[in-house]
Amino acid sequence: MSSLMSLIEQEKTNRKAAFRLRRINKCQVLIIDEIGFLPITRDQANAFFTLVSNLYERTSIIITSNKDVSEWAELLGDRVLATALLDRFLYNARGFSLKGQSYRMKHQHKELPLP
Numbered sequence: 001m002s003s004l005m006s007l008i009e010q011e012k013t014n015r016k017a018a019f020r021l022r023r024i025n026k027c028q029v030l031i032i033d034e035i036g037f038l039p040i041t042r043d044q045a046n047a048f049f050t051l052v053s054n055l056y057e058r059t060s061i062i063i064t065s066n067k068d069v070s071e072w073a074e075l076l077g078d079r080v081l082a083t084a085l086l087d088r089f090l091y092n093a094r095g096f097s098l099k100g101q102s103y104r105m106k107h108q109h110k111e112l113p114l115p
Contacts, residue, residue, distance in 0.1 A: 001032055001034050001035050001036075001037065001040075002034070002037075002038050004024075004032060004048070004051075005040055005044050005047075005048070007020055007021055007024075008021065008047045008048070008051065009044070021051075024051070025051075025054055025055065027059055028060065029059065029060045029061075029062065030055060030059055030060070030061050030062070031061075031062045031063075032061065032062070032063045032064070033063075033064045034064060034065070034066070035063055035064065035065040035067070035075075036071070036072070036075045037065075037066060039075075040075070040076070041077075042077045045075075045076040045077055045078065045081060046081070048076075048085070049076075049081055049084065049085050052088050052089070053088065056088045057092075061089065063089060069086055069090075072085070072086060
């Protein structure tokens, strides 16, 4: 998500970022990891909504988030925007909620004992 926000912010001033966003708009599947991990500005939230709206019903979007959907209004800074974005994500979607210990923490290498 943070890389995507950087691309969106640089689109107008960086030709490479604009090219990458055009490719994203043509993709068949987009995976966005860690929505809500880092805060985003209101302008970024609006740009993200625009991107998702452009991809809506023609691109499969896979998202991961550590935030419950009830927290998305706070995350995006606007309840109406959050509702519209979630409507696009959840329409015709399959949602999964994973609970329990983090995979990374579960498989973390244990410290080796000193000789």
